[in-house]
Structure formats: structure tokens, C-alpha cells
Amino acid sequence: MSVYSRLYEGKAKVIYSTEDPEILLADFKDDATAFNAQKRGSIVGKGNINCIISSKLFQELETLGVKTHYIDSPTPNQMRVKAVKIVPTEVVVRNIAAGSLCQQTGLPLGTLLKQPLVEFYYKNDQLGDPLLTRDRLLLLELATPEQVDEITHLALQINQFLINFFQRCDITLVDFKLEFGLDSQQQILLADEISPDTCRLWDTSAVNDPERRVLDKDRFRKDMGNVENAYQEVLNRVLKAVESHN
Numbered sequence: 001m002s003v004y005s006r007l008y009e010g011k012a013k014v015i016y017s018t019e020d021p022e023i024l025l026a027d028f029k030d031d032a033t034a035f036n037a038q039k040r041g042s043i044v045g046k047g048n049i050n051c052i053i054s055s056k057l058f059q060e061l062e063t064l065g066v067k068t069h070y071i072d073s074p075t076p077n078q079m080r081v082k083a084v085k086i087v088p089t090e091v092v093v094r095n096i097a098a099g100s101l102c103q104q105t106g107l108p109l110g111t112l113l114k115q116p117l118v119e120f121y122y123k124n125d126q127l128g129d130p131l132l133t134r135d136r137l138l139l140l141e142l143a144t145p146e147q148v149d150e151i152t153h154l155a156l157q158i159n160q161f162l163i164n165f166f167q168r169c170d171i172t173l174v175d176f177k178l179e180f181g182l183d184s185q186q187q188i189l190l191a192d193e194i195s196p197d198t199c200r201l202w203d204t205s206a207v208n209d210p211e212r213r214v215l216d217k218d219r220f221r222k223d224m225g226n227v228e229n230a231y232q233e234v235l236n237r238v239l240k241a242v243e244s245h246n
């Protein structure tokens, strides 16, 4: 398939149009940013690793009936996806308190939440991606009430799948971020990626060691070192879990 033009360059991916207007090509980059791109760097091999992990997780989710934008992966760092209009919210699901939840509520890091917490953030870099209330989300007409309900239901279903999947990898799923989009029939599809960039993943066998347990982008955000090794470790475990299941 011939690729036409570069449509959009985000922090972690470049999106290209293809000859089919319903299909886009996502090219995963090694570039890494944090804190609304105030911190910039590169994680060698990240583009390949995140694309492969996301592809595997999207395929597993499809078998459970969760509709995603995934079509196929022509090269290790490229994913062909269905064109969608992204709902401009970042949907965060939390099982264990970490990150901004701790900063904003005072809950101690590592507190087990009695039930998963689903949060919506406004995908707007100029405003710093602020946390939304449901009423603010509706006020801004970012989605309809029915879409908010469906996205919440999907996010919880995806959370349950991911908890179980990562358990098979000896990984504890702390929290993660999802993005959804609408296709040409206004169907809601899971979009973007699910990877160590967008999840907090703790090594279950080192879960009480705040340094060793971190297998995700927090190693980059907090200058903890061994970033590439952590991403590679997640990929190895994901591939093993997928193979052993098939």
C-alpha cells in the first residue's frame, strides 16, 4: 500500500494517510516526553516495543468483542488502523493509587482502591490536560451522555481483561490511559495504544520495592534509569503470555 502524506505528528506517533480514506498508518516513535512535553528524550527501541505490545493487546481485546481501531502491523513499529475521530478525552482507569491521584488527593502511593476508578481528562495540551467532571465533559460537548456511559463500561471491561492478562505476565496493573474514537458509522472504537508509555506496570515479584518494581514510563519521568530494559522486559513477558495462551 502506498502511503500518502503525513497527517499529524504527535508526541509518540506520526499518523499518515493511505490511499484508503478509512485507513491510516500509525508510525510509533522512540521519542519520549513527559509533563506535557517539558521533558523530552528518547527510549531506544520504544517505537517497535510499544507497537508490538499494543498490537497484541488490541488483537486479544478484539477476540473478547471489544472493537478497536487495529487492522494489522506491516512493520514492527507501524500499525494500520481504522480512521476515527478521536474523542478528545484521556480515559484513565486506576486500580492502585499512584501519580496524579496521590498528588491531588493525598492518598498514599500503593493504596489498593476498593473498586476501579474511571476518570476523564480533557485532551488539551494548552490547558495541561485537566481532570474533568462529567458535567464539564457534557458542557464542553466532548461526548454525549450515552457515549460517556459506553466508554466507561468499555474502560472497565478493558481493565478487567488487562488485570488478568498482566497477571499472567507477573505484572501488577496499577493504572492506565485509554483513548477512544468514532468511526464513520459513529461506532466507538478503542484507539491510540496500550503500552508501557500509557500504563503503570509493577513487577509483581518486586512489588514492595519502589525502585525495582517499575516497568513503565515512570522510569523515564523520574530518571530512574534502565528504561529500555524495563520496556524490553514487558515485551518479553507479553509475547510469552500471548504464546502460552494460543
Ligand code: TMP
Binding pocket: 092, 098, 099, 100, 101, 129, 175, 176, 177, 197, 198, 199, 200
Ligand atoms: P497520572 O497519574 O499522571 O494522571 O497518569 C495516569 C495514567 O495515565 C498512567 O498510567 C500514565 C498515563 N498517562 C498517559 O498515558 N499520558 C499522559 O499524558 C498522562 C499524564 C498519563
